[in-house]
Amino acid sequence: MNNCIDWRYDQYKGELIFGAHGIKRLIVDFEEVGLFSFKSKTWLWAWKNPRLEEKVNSEISRIRDYGYKRGFEKLTNPKWPADEFDGWEMTAIAAYLMKAKGAFKVPSSDNMFYSFMIYKNVRWADTTQPN
Template sequence: MKSEIGKVKSYGESRGFKKLIDRKWKADEIDGWEMTAIAAYVLKAKGAYRVPSKDEKLFLFMIFKNIKWVDTIRN
């Protein structure tokens, strides 16, 4: 994903969307979900997830492009 994030920045530049262009800005969880949703749209992701954190001020979001079913064998 890291190699494709430039597409999200380009999307922001073409639309004058400052939050997609600037590297750093003050944000909250809602901003994180909004940016994740835009990135998911631009990169054609199949899902998104917010990683739990003990720090109430730290939010980490991920998007998924490839989802595969994994069969598990139970002993």
């Protein structure tokens, strides 16, 4: 049974917010990993995406640095031909290296791309405070 009836994300705060009627909201601090474009069939790392706020891609360059040290081209090339599976692979690598608590895939509002994120911190919302 899926009790999660809504979710949203705030790039300026770096938060994913999950909620359901009658239960506490779950807040996830996230780091953007990258995006997979359906149109161009490419992967774009968050560290090279100019449309992202620094709050959500402040640490992902660590993955690029790891790629340079190990000679792993997919971690150092900002954009390359890919499919959705590649997005999950890059997200798994980032999650492992950054000791993430989880990962999430968000479709764009126009369904042109998926944005891949990792969970840095997970907490319940303080329900005594106004939204």
